[in-house]
Amino acid sequence: MPIMRYIVVGAGAVGGTIGGRLFQAGHEVLLVARGAHHDALKSGGLRLITPGSTQTLDIPVTREPVRLRDDDVLILSVKSQDTVAALDPWPRDVPVVCAQNGVANERMALRRFARVYGMCVWLPATHLEPGVVAAYGAPKSGLLQLGRYPDGVDALAGKIAADLSKSSFVGLAVPDVMRWKYAKLLGNLGNAYEALCGRASGGEEIMKRVRAEGRAVLDAAGIGYASPEEERARRGDEVDLRPIEGTERGGGSSWQSLARSSGSIETDYLNGEIVLLGRELGVPAPANEVLRREADRAAREHLPPGSMSPESLAALIDAETGRQAAS
Known part of the structure; x- marks a missing residue:
């Protein structure tokens, strides 16, 4: 070649x-x-x-x-x-x-x-x-x-x-590259939380709900994905996150989109992928819908990362959960 x-x-x-x-x-x-x-x-x-x-x-x-x-x-x-x-x-x-x-x-x-x-x-x-x-x-x-x-x-x-x-x-x-990409998708469902709430503590329950919805939707669709244990074993000790002196890593790709005030964000294709599949299959995904919606809004309005509190985000998710249950 x-x-x-x-x-x-x-x-x-x-x-x-x-x-x-x-x-x-x-x-x-x-x-x-x-x-x-x-x-x-x-x-x-x-x-x-x-x-x-x-x-x-x-x-x-x-x-x-x-x-x-x-x-x-x-x-x-x-x-x-x-x-x-x-x-x-x-x-x-x-x-x-x-x-x-x-x-x-x-x-x-x-x-x-x-x-x-x-x-x-x-x-x-x-x-x-x-x-x-x-x-x-x-x-x-x-x-x-x-x-x-x-x-x-x-x-x-x-x-x-x-x-x-x-x-x-x-x-x-x-x-089976897509099996690995679906596993990465589940991990990336947290990108919107990081963008919206930064490093604020208190998001553990939110992320449990978000990822549980993601797994439920993929399982209902019959889509396979690698386990976290497989991902860690594949990466091993060859790729470790190391500090760089004088260069602080603020956050991942969605966090960086808000930090650069780019005007758009990838959430429609991360949390939004779970929302789309959930709507097709009749599986509710209210937490992912709120993260998708609020991250899109933050990007359009050029809000900086960390502009929302975990408590405010949790309240929006509770309201969306109730709305979907009643509809």
Whole structure:
């Protein structure tokens, strides 16, 4: 198989780390970015901060699609609400790897592209400043499991996994990637709580309700998902969350969307996925509906992370539970 060029569409926390690590390992990489982040990458390179080093990487960057080669691979790492717009300009014969949270992106991509791969991403990273990405995983930067969508592995999946494994990641080609992505979805149901309430204590009961709803909906749908024990065993001690001196990790991807005041948030494709399936199956999911609704509102109104108390959120969930029970 020829040497591939990795075109990373969305060079934020996840995409910037993947692209940066592949570039450091000698792979050909092209970053696709927008706005001030593109300008900073173009003028000064990508500043990749890890627990072990800080490097400025002169990775080629573009705003627009480029002429593709036969050996190109798209690594899609935009938020789910931006998937269709991000993919639309690209030729339909290029393989696409969905390195994204949620479980809807692969199907959206498969409407347009014949070769689609899911990637289950466990990669703690932050992107709040143009041109700068901080990756907190060590000794490896992340666990990246990928496979053909909807299932199976092929030579390309194996090649990408091998390249990632040589680039400071644990890269694995797996035949059941969506099983792992549904497990990650259950974990990501807490992203909206973190965005809305920050690190405030008192959210334990809320999160129990949210994840219990998620499991009930997936079980009713007959959708399999890996257990937390399987996830911990797969990650092992190769990817640990480490501090970086002078760079505090405020929160995950949804927290960062509010911190950057981006105006949108991924919750429709996280908690909203459980709400959608629950509505189709007649399984109530009021806690997830409130998190979906309130996180969307916070993003639209440009509220900062931590703008709601756990008590206020719990009261809204109780009210929604009563409303759904009465309807």
